[in-house]
Amino acid sequence: MTDTALFTYCMRLADDSAILSQRLGEWCGHASHLEEDIALTNIALDLIGHARELYTYAGQIEGKGRDEDALCFHRVEREFNNLLLVEQPNDDFAYAIMRQFLFSAFMHPFWEAMMNSKDEQLAGLAAKAEKEAAYHLRHSAEWVIRLGDGTEESHNRISDALEFLWMYTGEMFECDEVVSSLVAKEVAVDPMSIKHLWDETVNTVLARANLERPTESWMQTGGRKGEHSEHLGHILSPMQYLQRSFPQAQW
Amino acid sequence: MSEQATPLWEVFIRARNGMSHRHAGSVHAADAEMALQAARDVYTRRGEGLSIWVVPSAAIIANDPDEKGEMFEPTASKIYRHPTFYELPDEVANM
Numbered sequence: 001m002t003d004t005a006l007f008t009y010c011m012r013l014a015d016d017s018a019i020l021s022q023r024l025g026e027w028c029g030h031a032s033h034l035e036e037d038i039a040l041t042n043i044a045l046d047l048i049g050h051a052r053e054l055y056t057y058a059g060q061i062e063g064k065g066r067d068e069d070a071l072c073f074h075r076v077e078r079e080f081n082n083l084l085l086v087e088q089p090n091d092d093f094a095y096a097i098m099r100q101f102l103f104s105a106f107m108h109p110f111w112e113a114m115m116n117s118k119d120e121q122l123a124g125l126a127a128k129a130e131k132e133a134a135y136h137l138r139h140s141a142e143w144v145i146r147l148g149d150g151t152e153e154s155h156n157r158i159s160d161a162l163e164f165l166w167m168y169t170g171e172m173f174e175c176d177e178v179v180s181s182l183v184a185k186e187v188a189v190d191p192m193s194i195k196h197l198w199d200e201t202v203n204t205v206l207a208r209a210n211l212e213r214p215t216e217s218w219m220q221t222g223g224r225k226g227e228h229s230e231h232l233g234h235i236l237s238p239m240q241y242l243q244r245s246f247p248q249a250q251w
Numbered sequence: 252m253s254e255q256a257t258p259l260w261e262v263f264i265r266a267r268n269g270m271s272h273r274h275a276g277s278v279h280a281a282d283a284e285m286a287l288q289a290a291r292d293v294y295t296r297r298g299e300g301l302s303i304w305v306v307p308s309a310a311i312i313a314n315d316p317d318e319k320g321e322m323f324e325p326t327a328s329k330i331y332r333h334p335t336f337y338e339l340p341d342e343v344a345n346m
């Protein structure tokens with residue numbers, strides 16, 4: 001049972017990183033200026049690193065011979081368990097920045113806590129990922145502040161992004177059977193245990209950005225069960241095209 | 252609506268302890284913090300640095316190329332300033 005739970009848990013984290021990475025990769029060659037183009041794809045590469053380790057580890061736990069490529073490129077939409085937040089589209093730069101900020105404000109304390117996991121593999125990855133997530137948070141937070149506190153146009157755009165993405169933040173704190181069973185074994189991070197850190201970061205940055213924190217309301221859910229928005233299929237088709245057309249293709 | 256060009260910053264990177272910062276290139280950024288991040292993202296992707304300085308390009312004072320005669324030519328004839336007459340012991344690795 002634990003192994004199934006651990007497999008599912010790793011796959012969720014891997015899918016979060018892989019899908020957000022793919023979204024960020026869409027900026028390659030399209031960002032506002034060269035420096036930001038490189039900054040966003042740097043973050044994407046960090047996330048690919050996390051996804052690769054997690055898929056590989058999940059494949060070992062499963063023990064059916066599926067490697068990172070099989071797990072990332074040969075599953076269909078309903079088998080992906082990423083957060084709905086990370087699949088939301090790059091409507092504009094503000095959406096991409098706000099999505100990154102809301103996610104990284106969670107992932108930084110998450111990896112920090114994961115460093116104490118009894119699972120050596122996860123604790124090891126966390127030690128590396130924590131530093132990367134700290135930078136992702138710093139970079140996105142500084143942009144949130146500048147867009148929010150910038151021109152009327154930039155304020156409106158980042159404000160719209162916050163308003164739209166807020167309903168996807170509840171999912172990060174969901175704690176189902178998979179998570180709670182692993183929390184009990186001190187393998188997983190209890191998301192509610194880091195909620196106050198997320199709140200603190202979000203409140204501080206939004207205040208500095210002259211943005212109002214949206215009121216608590218109904219939250220979207222479903223990503224962890226494979227119920228996605230219409231966007232995921234459109235992410236998977238270009239992402240999986242090569243491996244599906246030429247399975248086992250080597251670079 | 253007034254639009255300003257994004258300021259340019261010069262980037263200096265120190266690769267190792269004990270070395271000096273060296274000019275690596277330049278980046279565009281709205282302010283100092285973003286310039287530092289841009290420098291990190293653009294110039295230290297392959298482990299090039301331990302320390303970054305960014306300086307507004309406008310703050311750099313350069314000599315006038317027309318004055319290069321008086322500035323630099325006088326040194327051309329002072330060959331004795333080059334320490335080429337000394338035998339360096341093998342133990343001295345970095346000179």
